[in-house]
Amino acid sequence: MEYSTNELMCVSAAMRLKDGMNVAVGVGLPQMACFLAKFTHAPALNLFYELGVYNPYPVDTGVGLSDPRIWYQCDYYTGFLGALGQILAGGHVDVGFLGALQCDKYGNLNTTHIKKSDGGIRHFTGSGGAADIANMARNVFIIQKHESRKVCEAVDFATSVGCYKGGNSRQENGIPAFEGVTVFTNLCIMKTGKESGQLELQSLHPGVTIEQLKENTGFDLIIPKDYEITPEPDHEYLDILRNVVDPKKIYIK
């Protein structure tokens, strides 16, 4: 069965979301991966949006977090304080699932601005709840495109903290300990190492070479000897992704 890289990223991220997990999620591919997990192996997964919408069941695609289309049929309404200040800060979030403009070798994320070559900046969106989620979730997942300027040595602005400056620096600076940042790209899956606090290759996608990966990564990626090859997406998962989760092909192209 043929599949796109977006589908592969979505399915491989969904496979790592376990039944019963609580997930703080944004719109786009992260949301698609959550629903795919929920509609397959993880029916008891709880997902919520930072503004205070818990376990929605949207049937129409929305334009973003502020659109009632994606709040449809939820279990519970609260606000930022109930969602981020209690569900998240109270320690109930297993995975915070985010997007980013840039990700550096320590898993720090930028969603704020890009530095221009003339020394100026171009401002995009900023944090929202992303920085809070990265500081307080047990795991951070991100899906993003693998290019050397996006998976880079240092982010232009650290909006959301991963392993901070590597090693133990996160905890030493007063940020709660976590299990790490997992990055799903169109080339591979990487996760920050427990000791190094740096991104390490976990799983290379089928057909991708190590040379290709190195070429598109803006830093010296740690490549352990025992890395895996990502399994091809399961037919049943692809079918549900295409026909139930994103039937209008808004995100899964």
Added chain:
Amino acid sequence: MSKIRELSELIHEIPDGSSIGLGGFIITRCGMAAAAEMIRQGKKDLTCYSIMGTMEADFLVGAGCVKEYNYAGGSLDRFGRLDRVNASINRGGNPTRVNEYSALSLALMFQAGSMGIPFIPTKALIGTDMLKALMEKKTDTVRMGKDPWTGEDWLYIKACRPDYSIIHANAVDENGNVIIHGPSWDLELAKAGKKLIVTAEKLVSNEYVKAHPEEVAIPSAFTYAAAIVPAGCYPTCIFGEWDFDAKALYYYSRVNQDDKLFKEMLDEYVYGTKDHYEFIQKVGGLKKLSELQVDSTKSYRIQDLSKPNL
């Protein structure tokens, strides 16, 4: 005594230089009519707060009413960006100085304000470049501190009590009991305001409130005054009443990228209309609103969300 007043009269009370908490979230429940009235009255030097970026803030920044804006970042979702705010940031804080936080840190600032306590400790913002920038700018709204019991490092967020909070709600009664349906991200901000001004879709009787007290999100003790402003959030949406107007939002996110186009838009739709009712008439009146009307089970209309050619 009834707390219901005219919007223009209420906005008239707000002095230049005031601090204002804005209750909207991106393109939902944005107090657009209140913002337009502030622009018509030529308010100056405001310090504005919202948790996430919100359309009424972009509107006020673009019109030159805002000296300082504090927010956690934001956009117009798929319609576009808060490009009047972004332009100010890209120009190094001209005309508006912008301070960026995270969503939780701002929510906690208002929670502390509403509780009458001086600060709240949190793990939010630590390690981020937002914190670095706030420290460099000496906003003095955040300081590192210790847990007095364990000695652990925490960030102390200073309480915030804006002079006014302005929110848009589903309904209000004459006493100022406020009904909000759907998620309620703005309760702490509303309750932290020294004076809470509410614009509401409709007036309900106190008998209705007594029959449905579970619908009241903010009791009257917090409410300074309210104005009845149907579609006061147009072109943004409000749960259970109106969907957003996708075409109008695409238009806005085109003109907010350009100083001249933005000014022309203000001239035509804000300065060119005497009040909210004339504005609604200009954008299509009741016929337009009838296309956006929703119920509280399915709070949206099937409409074309693709980008038109502008």
